[in-house]
Amino acid sequence: MSKYIAFQGELGANSHMAALNARPEYIPMPCQTFEDAFSAVIDGKADLAMIAIENTLAGRVADVHHLLPQSGLFIIDEYFAPIHHQLVGAKGAKIGDVKHIRSHPMALGQCRKIIAELKATPIVTADTAGAVREIAQLDDKSHACLGTALAARDYDLPILRADVEDAKHNATRFVILAANADDAAFVDDGRKYITSLVFRVRNIPAALYKAMGGFATNGVNMTKLESYQIGGSFNATQFYADIEGHPDQRNVQLALQELRFFAADLTVLGIYHAHEFRSRVV
Numbered sequence: 001m002s003k004y005i006a007f008q009g010e011l012g013a014n015s016h017m018a019a020l021n022a023r024p025e026y027i028p029m030p031c032q033t034f035e036d037a038f039s040a041v042i043d044g045k046a047d048l049a050m051i052a053i054e055n056t057l058a059g060r061v062a063d064v065h066h067l068l069p070q071s072g073l074f075i076i077d078e079y080f081a082p083i084h085h086q087l088v089g090a091k092g093a094k095i096g097d098v099k100h101i102r103s104h105p106m107a108l109g110q111c112r113k114i115i116a117e118l119k120a121t122p123i124v125t126a127d128t129a130g131a132v133r134e135i136a137q138l139d140d141k142s143h144a145c146l147g148t149a150l151a152a153r154d155y156d157l158p159i160l161r162a163d164v165e166d167a168k169h170n171a172t173r174f175v176i177l178a179a180n181a182d183d184a185a186f187v188d189d190g191r192k193y194i195t196s197l198v199f200r201v202r203n204i205p206a207a208l209y210k211a212m213g214g215f216a217t218n219g220v221n222m223t224k225l226e227s228y229q230i231g232g233s234f235n236a237t238q239f240y241a242d243i244e245g246h247p248d249q250r251n252v253q254l255a256l257q258e259l260r261f262f263a264a265d266l267t268v269l270g271i272y273h274a275h276e277f278r279s280r281v282v
Contacts, residue, residue, distance in 0.1 A: 004029045005176075006037040006046035009104075009127035012151030014083055016129065018174050019050040022079040032126065034063055038071045041179055049073070049177040054224075055083070056171050058109035065226055065240050068177075068269065069198040075270030076183075077176040078194065080277030084170070085111050085146040087161040088132050093141040095160045103131045103146035106172075111146050114164040120144075132157065171277065175270075183271035186248035192274035193246040194223070199259065199266040200230075200238050207262045208239075214258025215243065218251040246271060 005026035007015035019028045029046050031037040040046035051068075054060045068075075085107055089098065101108070101115055102123035108115065115122055123143075125131040131145035136155040144160060152159050175196075184193060201207040215222050224242040245252040247268070260266055 002027055003048075004040075004046040005048040005050050006031050006040035007050040008032075008034045008037045008052070010129035010133065010151075012129035012132065012148055012154050013127045014081065014148060014172065015050055015052055015127075015174070017148060017150060018052075018079060018081040018172070021081065022050065022077075022174070022176065023048065034067055038067055038073060038177070041073055041177060042071065044179075047178070048076075050079075051175050051177055052106075052172050053175050054173050055106055055110065056169060057165070057167055058106045060226065061106060065228060068175075069238065069240070069267065071177075073177040073179060074181040075175045075196050075272060076178045076181075077272050078275050079174045079176065080171050080275050081174060082171050083110065083165060084149075084163045085128070085165050086149050086152055086159045087114060087144055087164050088135060088147045088152045088157050089144040089160040090135055090139050090141050091157060093144065093158065093160065097141040098144040098160070099142040101144050101146060102134060104128050107131075107146040110165050110170055113166050114161065173275075181270065184246070184273050186246040192244060192278070193271060194274050195243050195245060195247060195252065195271050196241070196269040197243075197267060198238055198240050198269060199263040201262055202264045204262075211259045211262040214255040218255040218258075220245050220252055220255045244274070 003026045005019045005023050006029040007019050009015045010030050016028050037049045041049045052061045053064050098118050101120040102125050104127045105124050107128050108122045128147045129151045132147035132151035132155050135145045221244040226240045227237050230238045
């Protein structure tokens with residue numbers, strides 16, 4: 001029986017390429033929005049979802065941190081994809097013709113230098129592959145886009161300049177979601193683990209400071225901490241965190257015990273192996 005992995009974007013987008021590389025045995029399922037990709041797994045139309053969560057240049061991907069805790073889905077793995085953006089033009093266009101550059105907001109944010117160099121007007125689109133399709137449909141030499149080499153090939157459009165991202169370490173972190181938890185079992189073989197969780201602290205003075213103290217005193221590295229309002233209230237703040245380690249390790253157990261004492265609510269979203277990309281980051 002065929003297995004499907006949902007992603008946000010059109011065929012040829014960076015998320016499509018990441019899905020092919022991370023789960024080549026799955027059939028990619030394009031979805032118009034992140035909500036659609038989540039729903040595909042919730043409704044059983046897809047087995048997994050490949051969701052971009054943050055980028056080394058442009059920061060976190062909007063909406064995902066809000067959607068993830070409410071979805072009921074679990075993180076079963078992570079994948080870091082090096083991102084290379086191509087400046088794709090209309091047929092017959094030259095780089096001097098370009099006056100407008102369209103793409104997904106994350107791509108535009110990762111390629112500010114080329115936009116400034118060409119004094120081009122940025123235009124926001126739903127995703128990178130969709131931007132390439134729009135260039136093909138417009139057939140206007142003054143319009144170019146930031147897209148993938150795969151999408152440029154599919155639409156038979158020229159790459160006016162290759163790899164125009166602002167920094168060569170540009171990479172996007174994806175999380176792979178499933179309807180059921182599939183936490184990695186702890187094996188003391190030197191491999192690193194990531195535990196992702198969301199929590200709200202109790203409404204008492206210094207609760208967050210005290211909750212975080214357990215990670216420091218037990219030597220647990222927190223690689224990510226994001227806060228955002230929930231329920232339309234400025235008084236209700238939820239936190240998303242990634243920590244290095246597995247709950248079966250003694251120091252992680254102690255840190256989580258302290259967090260639970262000060263947290264009004266705590267949910268573990270997933271326990272999974274750290275991607276090898278993390279070891280290459282200085």
